[in-house]
Amino acid sequence: MSTSTSRQPVSTLIERDGQVELHPGDDLFDSPRYSLDLAPTRISERRWNTWHVAALWTSMAICVPTYTLGGVLTAYFGLSVFEALMAILLANLIILIPLTLNAVAGTRYGVPFPVLLRSSFGITGSNVPALIRALVACGWFGIQTMFGGMAISLLFGALSESWRSLGSAGDVIGFVLFGAMNLYVVIRGFESIKWLETLSAPVLLLVSLALLWWALGKVSVAELLASPPTRPAGESTVGHFLAGVTAMVGYWATLSLNIPDFSRYVKSQRAQVVGQILGLPLTMFVFAALGVVMTAASPTLVGYTVSDPVTLIGAIGEPWLVIVAMILIVLATLSTNTAANVVSPTNDLQNLAPRLISRSRAVMLTGLIGLLLMSHELLKRLGVIVSDVSVEAIYSNWLLAYSSLLGPIAGVMVVDYFVVRRQRLDVIGLYRDGVYPAWNAAGFIAFCIPAGLSLIAIITGRLGWFYDYGWFTGSISGGLLYWVCDKVSRRRAVSGLASNA
Numbered sequence: 083m084s085t086s087t088s089r090q091p092v093s094t095l096i097e098r099d100g101q102v103e104l105h106p107g108d109d110l111f112d113s114p115r116y117s118l119d120l121a122p123t124r125i126s127e128r129r130w131n132t133w134h135v136a137a138l139w140t141s142m143a144i145c146v147p148t149y150t151l152g153g154v155l156t157a158y159f160g161l162s163v164f165e166a167l168m169a170i171l172l173a174n175l176i177i178l179i180p181l182t183l184n185a186v187a188g189t190r191y192g193v194p195f196p197v198l199l200r201s202s203f204g205i206t207g208s209n210v211p212a213l214i215r216a217l218v219a220c221g222w223f224g225i226q227t228m229f230g231g232m233a234i235s236l237l238f239g240a241l242s243e244s245w246r247s248l249g250s251a252g253d254v255i256g257f258v259l260f261g262a263m264n265l266y267v268v269i270r271g272f273e274s275i276k277w278l279e280t281l282s283a284p285v286l287l288l289v290s291l292a293l294l295w296w297a298l299g300k301v302s303v304a305e306l307l308a309s310p311p312t313r314p315a316g317e318s319t320v321g322h323f324l325a326g327v328t329a330m331v332g333y334w335a336t337l338s339l340n341i342p343d344f345s346r347y348v349k350s351q352r353a354q355v356v357g358q359i360l361g362l363p364l365t366m367f368v369f370a371a372l373g374v375v376m377t378a379a380s381p382t383l384v385g386y387t388v389s390d391p392v393t394l395i396g397a398i399g400e401p402w403l404v405i406v407a408m409i410l411i412v413l414a415t416l417s418t419n420t421a422a423n424v425v426s427p428t429n430d431l432q433n434l435a436p437r438l439i440s441r442s443r444a445v446m447l448t449g450l451i452g453l454l455l456m457s458h459e460l461l462k463r464l465g466v467i468v469s470d471v472s473v474e475a476i477y478s479n480w481l482l483a484y485s486s487l488l489g490p491i492a493g494v495m496v497v498d499y500f501v502v503r504r505q506r507l508d509v510i511g512l513y514r515d516g517v518y519p520a521w522n523a524a525g526f527i528a529f530c531i532p533a534g535l536s537l538i539a540i541i542t543g544r545l546g547w548f549y550d551y552g553w554f555t556g557s558i559s560g561g562l563l564y565w566v567c568d569k570v571s572r573r574r575a576v577s578g579l580a581s582n583a
Contacts (some may be wrong), residue, residue: 114437119440132356145414159313203526205515231254237412239404391411493560
């Protein structure tokens, strides 16, 4: 991002067509809270239109984990195939609410996610929720990179006998190669990401629809939709369905927080709202449906059930099909991983020390953390350790559960911007000390109480309902607590001023 470095004594703001632009002065250039990478975008840099936003979401939604969502809901949440697909569609309609709301500040002020957090959690305190978000992203980065590495290994294996002889070591080499590709794209900047998403979106969508049409000829759709749920007979449909919806909301709970990282490049509020509506719900539904149908067709295709596309295509064994499919899977995973799992931790890590951690350093740190989080799986594939823990188990349990703890942060952000601040931020104050507190107690109380209740439910098994519907209970209670705490703190401040007078 290019930001004007012309020096002036005092920073100034201009507003045009509902968007605010910062012209930094010496007061910000001398502030340790300010850096060119985290500075607000200029209005001239906000060039993403409706199609770019829709392409971003289409490219992010078409990935291996989305393909497996139907299987996760039927296997772990006891839903039927029809219930699982409806849960996915409903959840992605629901998650549009915090996505579009939290994107508003990014489009208006051009600020990234960790800087926006300074308003609700404090200038220094913003690092806590930002690092929580970063850790989840690094976990997803590791998992997506594993799938991308497997696709690269299968691609090279279809081209070279010597590569096939590497066995699981080829997956590890593929992991490193694919991870490096992701980091390179992000280091190149947001124009590279926009180019990648715009290129990949139509290709991936057309291929997904073609695969779905082809796979429908291998199974009976009527029998598939009529298949009974896997939950114990007599148990409530509503409880299992809502738990599944909560988990699916948690799937994009991460992006509902850091969507300002992208909306700061969008040219208008209409473009970000319409683009997200067009790009997310239907794409998620179609690709998850493809996963359900392809998994159901896998016994016909390879003789046994296979739940992920990389393994399925590899098992089919046709070299031309493996080559074409793996290229597309690499493209799909690359477009998802760079946008969803590298951009956010890059900004979040820079927020720790804006003057010391550059974008390239933050990108490399993201890659290192992702590597460390996946070290168990990599060592297992190399035969160094023996373990029954799988990537799928990590994906369907720890990360989805961890994401549900992000609800309170979303609630705090929405209430802070729309209710407490009334959509007015002191942008200059976000980049220096003194205007906003170092630590905002209201934000931490509103986050810690719901998150604490979720942890109690996980550890003790009590308050199960609070955890089962964690994103909803967390975001609603977090938002309400923040509003109450802010009201109390303002009344105390007024009382203190009155008593001193």
